[in-house]
């Protein structure tokens with residue numbers, strides 16, 4: 001059995017590419033709003049996009065967050081964009 005080679009993969013909700021979760025940006029649903037989970041520490045169902053602003057935009061356009069969270073969550077594109085920016089700078 002291989003030891004230490006398991007990297008959890010997540011699928012981008014926008015482009016459907018699979019990457020290590022450490023390369024992705026995680027989003028969660030909080031009080032009916034989509035929020036960015038920069039530290040990947042919130043419990044519950046998460047949605048992932050690539051660390052690429054185009055994927056965030058596409059996810060919003062395609063309403064991919066609604067599908068992921070199985071409800072019509074509220075999205076504030078400006079706020080998400082800002083948080084996304086901060087997150088990318090840290091990576």
Ligand SMILES: [Zn+2]
Pocket residue numbers: 012013014015016017049050052055
């Ligand atoms: Zn993507």
